[in-house]
Amino acid sequence: MPPVMTSREPSQPPGTVPLEDLQRNYSGVAIILQPTPSRNPNDPLNWKQWEKFINYGLVLLYSLLMFAVIGAATPTWAPMNEQLGFSYEILNDSYATGSATLCIGALIFIPVALKFGRRPIYLLSALLQVAICIWFAKVQTIADLMLVNALSCLLGALAEVIVQMTVADMFFVHQRGQMNSLYIWVMIIGSALAPLVAGYITDSQGWRWVWWWMAILFGVCFVLFLFLYEETKFVEWIDGSPPSNTTQELNSTAQQRQGTGKEDYKDDLDIELAKVQSTTIHTCRPDLDLSILRTPYVRRLALWSTTPGSLGFFIRHIYQPLVVTVAFPAVFYVAVLYGVITATWQVMITVIASVMPEAPYNFTASQIGLMSLAPLIGTTLGSLITGPLSDRLILWLAKRNGGLFEPEMRLWIVLAFAPLVPAGILLFGYSLGNGNSWIIVAAGYAIFGLAMAPVSSASLTYLTDAYTNIVADSLVGVTFVRNLLATIFVFAITPWEAAVGLQSVFLALGVFMIAILGPGTLVFMYFGKQLRAKTAERYRSYS
Secondary structure, three states: OOOOOOOOOOOOOOOOEEOEOOOOOOOOEEEEOOOOOOOOOOOHHHOOHHHHHHHHHHHHHHHHHHHHHHHOOHHHHHHHHHHHOOOHHHHHHHHHHHHHHHHHHHHHHHHHHHHHOHHHHHHHHHHHHHHHHHHHHOOOOHHHHHHHHHHHHHHHHHHHOHHHHHHHHHOOHHHHHHHHHHHHHHHHHHHHHHHHHHHHHHHHHOOHHHHHHHHHHHHHHHHHHHHHOOOOOOOOOOOOOOOOOOOHHHHHHHHHOOOOOHHHHHHHHHHHHHHHHOOOEEEEOOOOOOOOOOOOHHHHOOOOOOOOOOHHHHHHHHOHHHHHHHHOHHHHHHHHHHHHHHHHHHHHHHHHHHHOOOOOOOOOHHHHHHHOHHHHHHHHHHHHHHHHHHHHHHHHHHHHOOOEEOHHHHHHHHHHHOOHHHHHHHHHHHHHHOOOOHHHHHHHHHHHHHHHHHHHHHHHHHHHHHOHHHHHHHHHHHHHHHHHHHHHHHHHHHHHHHHHOHHHHHHHHHHHHHHHHHHHHHHHHHHHHHHHHHOHHHHHHHO
16 A cells, blocks of 8 residues: 555644645535545556446455355354264354454465555455365364364454555545445445355255355355456555645645534534535546556456565564554554454354254254344444445534544544444343343344444544554554454353353443443544644654
8 A cells, every 4th residue: 555645734643634625616525635646547546436346346245255254154053063063162162263363364464465465365365265165164073173263264354454455545535434334334244144144054955065155155256356356556656755736735724724623513413414415525636647558457467566675574564563553542442442342243143153042042043044134234224324424424524624634533423323332232132141032132133233333434444544554554453452352252251151141241241332432432532633643753653
């Protein structure tokens, strides 16, 4: 990913950029493109919309399958328990083993993506998943079970980081919210719909066919990437500067204007949202250099695109994400927030798979799969609400702020949906623990899904906007923390439940989420810019 060349004045911290041209006489919103695209038509930021959508569509398919291969396992547990004698504790531990390797997968592969590009990582990981799924279809021993889960999730970790790198490569700040909403929606579809489909496959064809179908789908994904996916890493002007000064003329105006304070935003928010939805948008784009020709199609499909510098230089990204996570407060905040909410999601998946086959529910594999429709519906509604709204909202907030965009503006979405997260967790945990109707359990599951999509999307986009140049390291750190928490939670859930009961487990998770989503989010909404200013030099050093 190229360095983000913005027109930000030295006095402004990373992520604070002019986003609206208040000097232009437009009837709607005049957007300043951030990051500033080069004049080269090969720059992914300059690609035609249909080219971007084809590339990103393939990336979403890849993400769908990566999350599906993790989520598809749980409906197969009951027949594996019967046919192979694997206890539910062993099956639960195999899931936790996969969560553990999810921690380190990105640490291993992202340095390669930075050095050789995104394309070889997508291709290699899809091809390896074909082999792993075939192995999964032939599992006989506990060793097989542990190894296939470990290796599959080692590769699956890539979907949580390389997708965000691709978003930053191709899309501007005012587009990232919607793109990340699509990503989170696909993530939930993969995690939630895979158990549903796997349940029916298990009942009709046998549990091994779940993995044969996954192998076929990954094979199709590999072929599509081989012939259609173009490299999004662009390094032409790493040592130069953008040729256009489109945004430079706006710095003085943006800084002279006094933006409306955060305390005034919420009062006007409901009134303005309807206006924001129908606003006409204009973009301030530099002219392309027509003397530069597009790279021929065959060359655009090269297996790798090497970035200057020794491989050793990129190896530092194996440990640097962990340093970045603790060195930048915003990264640590997102890591904990995103980590706890997605770890709770994984706990819900495993609890349903282990509790609902037993009395009083006595669910079959297909019925367990059907439970995943609840969060899928909730997530779809959440994504439909927040996808377009998130990006439109920051345009309105930037306009109120004299044209300047602050990444913390994304956090209004987090705050708006925050109450639904613990509400869904508590309704789910207490109704399941008390053996209440599956309808009540599904309602809690759906409420959690409704809130999970916007909260996860907004937090990831906030991080991408705040520290774009180090998004790879930041998101690897976030992924490490997220999967570390998931591993701890999933390993601990069985003895924890035995000691205090399922209701108390989910009560603790709900209280934890309240603490993070309430006080934690408010701290960064009000002091996030100051924290970014204090870490500005450190950010430039890592960039």
